[in-house]
Amino acid sequence: MSAPGPAAEAHRPAAGGILARRPEGPPIVPPSGWAAWLTTLTAAAMAFLAVLTLAAGLVAGSLAEEWRADLAEVATLRLPAGTDPATLGAVLDQLRATPGIAAARTLDRAEQAALLEPWLGRGAALDDLPLPVLVDLRLTGAGPDVATLEANLALAAPGAVYDDHAGVRAPLGRAADEVRRLALAGALLVVLAAAGMVALAARASLAANAEIVRVIRLIGGEDAFITRAFVGRVVRRTALGAVVGAALGAAALAALPAPGAQTALAVALLPGPGGLAALAAGVAVGLVGVGWLAARVTLRLTLSAME
């Protein structure tokens, strides 16, 4: 007769007691081998991916909001190169008096140079270029009545062009919205995949322990008891993986370089430590909740079919 293995030894009662120490008794589901830890590993990977995907969605959402805000609050008036100061002054006065425009300011030479630097390089000789005069406008509410403004400008400064950047920024905003939706869909898929994985694990565990299930039923056990025992086992493994994976995901995001001159805008838009912790906690709780539900439904259906 072979000696009991170490896994079984762990459930032996203490020397002084006849029953296992736990008030609820030893686990009904027997200890399983390393393969069972694949559930934990998979849950960890799912949680890690879900955190990254949701963070990408959050960043995309922030970008979309920023671009929308810019679109609503900023416009540019472009006057032909060589516009004389008197005309410029008259235009500025007219702009400041226009309802929907809160402020109007001419961009100086240095600001124009900064705008052109990505294309012309640092220290380009801008004096030789016929640069237009740019007026930065801050808008309020719905902004000015563009048709009236353009008609007035045509009289005061022929060749003036009012640009509300809608043609450029609206598609970018829509693209950011799409990215956010895709990220949420990705996170949803990750959660569904986790639910499927938990359901399969629960079913496999039940199948592997069919004889125990049979004995428990025959000696007066209810299916609810069996379900609780198996759900508990699978959910504990999923929870461990989800917590570790979500924490690793949050840590990976937190470890990205701090926002600075060389840092991409996206990194600057990531949630802070508190936000990342909340994101990780939400992902872990969500995965455990979905896993619990998937395991419970699967086990109930499987047990019914085993009648």
Add this chain to the structure above:
Amino acid sequence: MHAAGECPAAHPCQCIWRYLNLSCQTSANVQVLTSHLNRELAVIALEKVSFGYDGRATLDGLDLAVPAGSFHFLTGPSGAGKTTLLRLIHLEHRPGAGVVRLFGEDTAGAEAAQRTRLRRRIGVVFQDFRLIDHMSVADNIALPLRLRGKVMTAHRDDVTELVQWVGLTERAGALPRALSAGEKQRAAIARAVITSPELILADEPTGNIDAEMGMRILRLLVELNRLGKTVLVATHDLGLIRAARSLVQARTLRLSEGRLVQAGSDL
């Protein structure tokens, strides 16, 4: 019983014969009433029960009434259907035809909740023990208590006492695979009775053990019967049945060609 026409009862409810609208003192009526009471009061009542595997009838129109507190042996050759009959009684199988009544309840179409409720009134000793391998002997014995929502630590003394009763105190912490067949059998008996069920079903409880251990297990079952439990033992071991004669007044039924017959002095 009194003669017809001499009934002293003032009202029909005071006389069972008049209440049942039967004339008194006829043996036919006594048989009708006895049969009715046996069926209604029996712990196990089978009426015209048939069951078969793959189209082959194992049990064919079988009737059985087991009164409360009785001790029954069920015998017959291997393959006669003893285990099948016990499984029908334990609601593991559904009969192909007929009625299985347990504790007066018709089990036809019993849902899971009803089956569980009825099984909780039955202690069963399986032929292959069916102890749970990763649990110690004591935890196996205590398992039915857990399944009924009892807190284990509150029943430590009960389990200890029962383990002692079946002579497994030294083996209480051992896992089933470390036990001999006789020890497993005794652990299975202890598990079957831990909740003090009304009915005990034992399938070949001495099947794989020596004669001495067989007698020890028989004495345990007899002792349970003396405590008021109804006991039904399926066995092909005629020596066990003969040995029981000196210990308990048992009725022996033989399964033959799918039907039950009262066994006689041929045993």
